[in-house]
Amino acid sequence: MTDKPWGGVFREATDRRVELFTESISFDRRLAEQDIAGSKAHARMLAEAGLITADECRQITQGLDEIGREIAEGRFPFRVEWEDIHMHVERALIDRIGDVGRKLHTARSRNDQVATDFRLWVRDAIDALLASLRRLQTAFVGRCDRDWDCILPGYTHLQRAQPVSAAHYWLAYCEKFERDRERLSDCRKRVNLCPLGSAALAGTSLPVDRDSTARALGFAAPTANSLDSVSDRDFAAEFLFCLSLIAVHLSHWAEEWILWSTCEFNFLRLPQGFCTGSSIMPQKINPDVLELIRGRTARVIGSLQQMLVLLKGLPLAYNRDLQEDKPPVFDAFDTVHSCLELAAPLVAQTEINRPAVEERLDRGYLDATTLMEYLILQGVPQRSAHEAVGRLVRAAMDRNCRLIDLPLAVFQEVVPSLDESVREVLGPDKAVRRMRSFGSTAPEQVRRQIDAWKQRLESDRT
Ligand code: ARG
Numbered sequence: 001m002t003d004k005p006w007g008g009v010f011r012e013a014t015d016r017r018v019e020l021f022t023e024s025i026s027f028d029r030r031l032a033e034q035d036i037a038g039s040k041a042h043a044r045m046l047a048e049a050g051l052i053t054a055d056e057c058r059q060i061t062q063g064l065d066e067i068g069r070e071i072a073e074g075r076f077p078f079r080v081e082w083e084d085i086h087m088h089v090e091r092a093l094i095d096r097i098g099d100v101g102r103k104l105h106t107a108r109s110r111n112d113q114v115a116t117d118f119r120l121w122v123r124d125a126i127d128a129l130l131a132s133l134r135r136l137q138t139a140f141v142g143r144c145d146r147d148w149d150c151i152l153p154g155y156t157h158l159q160r161a162q163p164v165s166a167a168h169y170w171l172a173y174c175e176k177f178e179r180d181r182e183r184l185s186d187c188r189k190r191v192n193l194c195p196l197g198s199a200a201l202a203g204t205s206l207p208v209d210r211d212s213t214a215r216a217l218g219f220a221a222p223t224a225n226s227l228d229s230v231s232d233r234d235f236a237a238e239f240l241f242c243l244s245l246i247a248v249h250l251s252h253w254a255e256e257w258i259l260w261s262t263c264e265f266n267f268l269r270l271p272q273g274f275c276t277g278s279s280i281m282p283q284k285i286n287p288d289v290l291e292l293i294r295g296r297t298a299r300v301i302g303s304l305q306q307m308l309v310l311l312k313g314l315p316l317a318y319n320r321d322l323q324e325d326k327p328p329v330f331d332a333f334d335t336v337h338s339c340l341e342l343a344a345p346l347v348a349q350t351e352i353n354r355p356a357v358e359e360r361l362d363r364g365y366l367d368a369t370t371l372m373e374y375l376i377l378q379g380v381p382q383r384s385a386h387e388a389v390g391r392l393v394r395a396a397m398d399r400n401c402r403l404i405d406l407p408l409a410v411f412q413e414v415v416p417s418l419d420e421s422v423r424e425v426l427g428p429d430k431a432v433r434r435m436r437s438f439g440s441t442a443p444e445q446v447r448r449q450i451d452a453w454k455q456r457l458e459s460d461r462t
Contacts, residue, residue: 005087005105014081024323025078028085029071030330034120035085036068038113038196039104041216046106049207056100063097064089084323085117086110107208109200111230111318116196118326120217122239125333126188132340133177133184133246134457139347140170140177141453144446150352151428152267153360154441160364163428166352168441171449176249180242187238194219195229201317202226231317233307233325240304243332244297250339251297254290257350261287266356271349274342289346293339300335303328361428362402365393370431371403374422375415388414402426 004014040061047057067089070076082088087110094101147166154164194214197204203226210222223229260267270287278284306328314321368389375385391414396403404426411418425434435442 004083005090019080019083022083022320023080024084024326025080025082025088027327027330028114028323029078029088030326031085031114031117031121032071032089033068034117034124035089035113036064036071037120037217038116038213039064039089041213042108042196043104044216045209045212046103048212049209051106051206051208052100052103056103059097059100060093060104063093063101066096067092084110084114086113107197107199107204107206109198109230111200112195112198112226114322115198115230115232116194116217118329119191119193119195119219119235122191122235122329123188123218125329125337126184126191126239128337129184129243129246129333129340130181132337132344133181134460135344136340136347137174137177137453138457139344140174141450141457142348143167143170144450144453147352150354150357151361151432152352152357153364153366153428160360160366162369163361163366163431164441165432165443165446167446167450170347171446171453173249173253174453177246180246180249183242183245184239187235187242189220190238191235192218192220193223194221195223195232197222198226198229201230227317231314231319231322233311233322236325236329237304237307237311240300240307240329240332243336244301244304246336247297247300247332247339250336250343251294253343254293258287258290258294261290266353267360269351269353271346274346274349289342293343296335296339300332303332365396365403366428367403367426367431368393370425370434371422373434374425378417380415 004010043052043057043060043064046052047054052060067076070092076088076092078088082091090101090104093104144167147170150166151163152166152169153160154162154169194210194217196213196217197208197210214220214222223232257268257270259265261270270285270290272285274287274289275285276288278286307325310321310324371392372382372385372389375388376382380388392403392406392411395410395414396406399406404423408418408420408422411422424430432441433443435445437445439445
């Protein structure tokens with residue numbers, strides 16, 4: 001009555017509306033390459049186990065390769081009636097090589113098959129992201145020499161706080177993206193296990209060799225429990241978390257640069273190739289790429305949420321709900337990957353508006369903390385030094401001048417032991433240069449970090 005591979009027990013054909021409702025080929029065709037690789041490894045193992053002959057294995061492999069080429073070249077006919085990528089490939093194989101093709105699904109279920117395909121796909125996606133993150137880090141490190149002598153106001157509460165070198169700023173982003181890389185690499189370890197051979201949920205009574213398929217597909221080992229293997233999507237949730245945090249880092253950078261490129265800040269000149277205009281206001285040059293990077297973060301976080309909610313109510317083992325696991329992963333990956341690919345050239349091509357930044361450095365008493373620390377070195381207790389500098393800042397505010405411009409008499413009124421040499425620690429440049437702690441914005445510290453980054457980027461060409 002029905003020509004579905006699972007149709008033996010059915011007396012009635014599938015309602016067309018159900019076919020349209022249950023299909024996944026519209027999105028899981030993205031797993032085609034992985035599905036074919038998995039099937040080839042499976043066929044080889046079946047031959048090793050004596051479940052098919054060497055000649056049958058050869059015919060299957062050849063047929064699968066041809067189907068793979070057809071799909072890659074866009075010549076393959078996808079049909080909703082064939083439901084998903086697994087049935088498409090198997091069906092096409094049977095059409096091509098006849099009854100031998102009917103042996104491929106031996107000791108296999110779509111449940112372990114889809115879990116395997118998806119893991120293979122996520123593994124490739126992780127590798128692509130590791131490379132994109134490297135490119136972005138390279139762009140930031142590439143700026144460090146260019147901006148070496150540039151000092152920026154550093155902020156807390158978005159209020160001017162202390163001066164920092166631009167290179168220190170750029171390397172802060174490198175650290176964040178490095179943690180993203182580490183998280184992805186760690187996630188990859190749990191992705192890289194092979195569910196194939198777990199069959200529907202209980203394993204199989206046929207003499208399969210799960211180590212062989214795992215090895216052939218480059219997995220570290222087979223998964224340990226068949227029930228867990230077909231139901232586990234932790235790897236997908238973890239991957240989405242990794243993507244979400246990358247997106248959050250990108251968004252946070254984008255927000256900063258949107259702000260810095262406003263007339264109000266005027267710190268940055270974005271490359272015009274990365275901006276767009278307004279259809280009504282002729283003067284506008286808008287930072288749309290940065291805004292969309294910030295905006296698309298919402299989709300990625302949404303995808304993580306979607307996955308967690310999808311999984312929370314599922315009993316063991318496979319449930320069809322799990323078919324819904326792929327769209328959020330594909331979408332989040334595409335989103336983050338394209339954001340990273342745009343972020344790298346944007347970072348490389350943006351210019352700092354040095355005169356505007358320098359003018360700003362003189363306002364906001366960015367050297368007040370350095371002056372306080374200078375007093376501490378003179379033996380003044382921290383709390384007293386803090387209060388004294390607070391009074392000096394107030395005096396400078398009243399005169400509408402910088403700390404360095406205060407007459408010596410004012411300094412001495414507050415701290416009698418001070419002399420003219422106090423001016424040697426004032427000014428944003430001095431504030432940066434007087435830093436000494438590990439990880440600070442001190443030039444020697446930043447230089448060492450830049451060198452370490454260059455070495456790391458050089459030695460790890462992912
Ligand atoms: N298209 C399905 C999915 O993505 C494949 C597994 C279907 N398994 C089943 N027993 N219906 O989850």
